[in-house]
Amino acid sequence: QVQLQESGPGLLKPSETLSLTCSVSGASLSSYNWSWVRQPPGKGLEWIGYTDYSGKRNYSPTLRSRFTILIDPSKNQFSLKLTSVTAADSAVYYCARGRVPGYWGQGTLVTVSS
Amino acid sequence: QTVVTQEPSFSVSPGGTVTLTCGLSAGSVSTKNYPSWYQQTPGQPPRTLIYRTYIRSSGVPDRFSGSILGNKAALTITGAQADDESDYYCALYVGGDISVFGGGTKLTVL
Numbered sequence: 001q002v003q004l005q006e007s008g009p010g011l012l013k014p015s016e017t018l019s020l021t022c023s024v025s026g027a028s029l030s031s032y033n034w035s036w037v038r039q040p041p042g043k044g045l046e047w048i049g050y051t052d053y054s055g056k057r058n059y060s061p062t063l064r065s066r067f068t069i070l071i072d073p074s075k076n077q078f079s080l081k082l083t084s085v086t087a088a089d090s091a092v093y094y095c096a097r098g099r100v101p102g103y104w105g106q107g108t109l110v111t112v113s114s
Numbered sequence: 115q116t117v118v119t120q121e122p123s124f125s126v127s128p129g130g131t132v133t134l135t136c137g138l139s140a141g142s143v144s145t146k147n148y149p150s151w152y153q154q155t156p157g158q159p160p161r162t163l164i165y166r167t168y169i170r171s172s173g174v175p176d177r178f179s180g181s182i183l184g185n186k187a188a189l190t191i192t193g194a195q196a197d198d199e200s201d202y203y204c205a206l207y208v209g210g211d212i213s214v215f216g217g218g219t220k221l222t223v224l
Contacts, residue, residue: 035213045152045160045203045215058211061115094159100148100205100213102171104159 002026004095004105012112018082022095022105029053029073033099036069036080038091039107046091050099051078085112116140116208120216126194126223134219135186136204142185147206149187151180154201154218163202164189191221199223 008020022034036048049059051069059067071078082089090112097103117139126132136149143149145167152160162171164180167187177192187206191198204216 037215044201044218045154045205047205047213047215050211050213056211060212060214098165099211100150100165100207101152101160102150102162102165104162107159 002097002103004097004103006093006095006105006108008093008108008110010109010111012085012110013114014086014112015084016112018080018085018089018110020080020093020095020108020110022078022080024076024078024097027097027103029071029076029078032097034069034071034078035096035099035101036067037094037096037101037104039094040088040091047101048080087112116212116214118204118206118208118214118216120202120204120219122217123220123222126191126198126221128194128196128223130194131190131192132194132221133183133188133190134202134204134221135183135188136206136216137186138206138208143182143187143206145182147187147208149180149182150205151178151187151189152203152205153198154203160203194223196223 003025030053035050051057051071068081092107094107095105119137151164154160168180203218
């Protein structure tokens with residue numbers, strides 16, 4: 001059974017850098033693409049970007065500049081980094097399997113507040 | 115920027131049939147967009163109902179079905195039940211290693 005689990009800080013101050021990790025079990029990173037999705041409170045889902053096993057990655061054209069997705073096959077994890085966060089980045093962040101998401105993690109709430 | 119369109123809201127009577135659609139701001143949706151459909155209730159992660167246009171995820175009742183209707187992807191719920199009242203999202207692969215979600219449809223069963 002595929003399981004994905006997000007981890008990272010729940011509260012950041014404006015201008016800080018958000019780092020989230022997705023730990024994957026029950027599936028090999030090498031066999032699939034891996035995505036990050038976010039959902040601001042009360043709003044819809046937003047695809048952030050994806051990576052494959054080799055590190056090939058791409059991002060939503062509307063979000064590209066501040067996000068970085070990395071993969072660490074040795075730990076069966078992939079990660080998301082977002083620089084210079086603002087209140088508008090407050091959201092539930094999900095990791096998922098597939099460039100079009102299939103299996104999802106439970107999500108982690110990130111709040112940006114001074 | 116590619117926009118994926120969904121009806122903002124829809125209502126269906128219990129036992130009725132409803133079809134939600136997922137379109138592209140420019141062009142037609144095909145199986146090459148690998149349409150997926152998700153159901154989400156408040157406080158829960160999305161649940162994948164349909165992937166690759168018409169394949170039901172494990173455990174999804176067969177009253178949920180996916181298809182291409184005209185130039186859009188479609189999710190049809192046959193015999194709607196009260197607990198189908200949820201937000202429904204679609205996602206499409208739009209090329210260039212990019213996927214996009216629709217804005218979601220709020221389905222009311224009444």
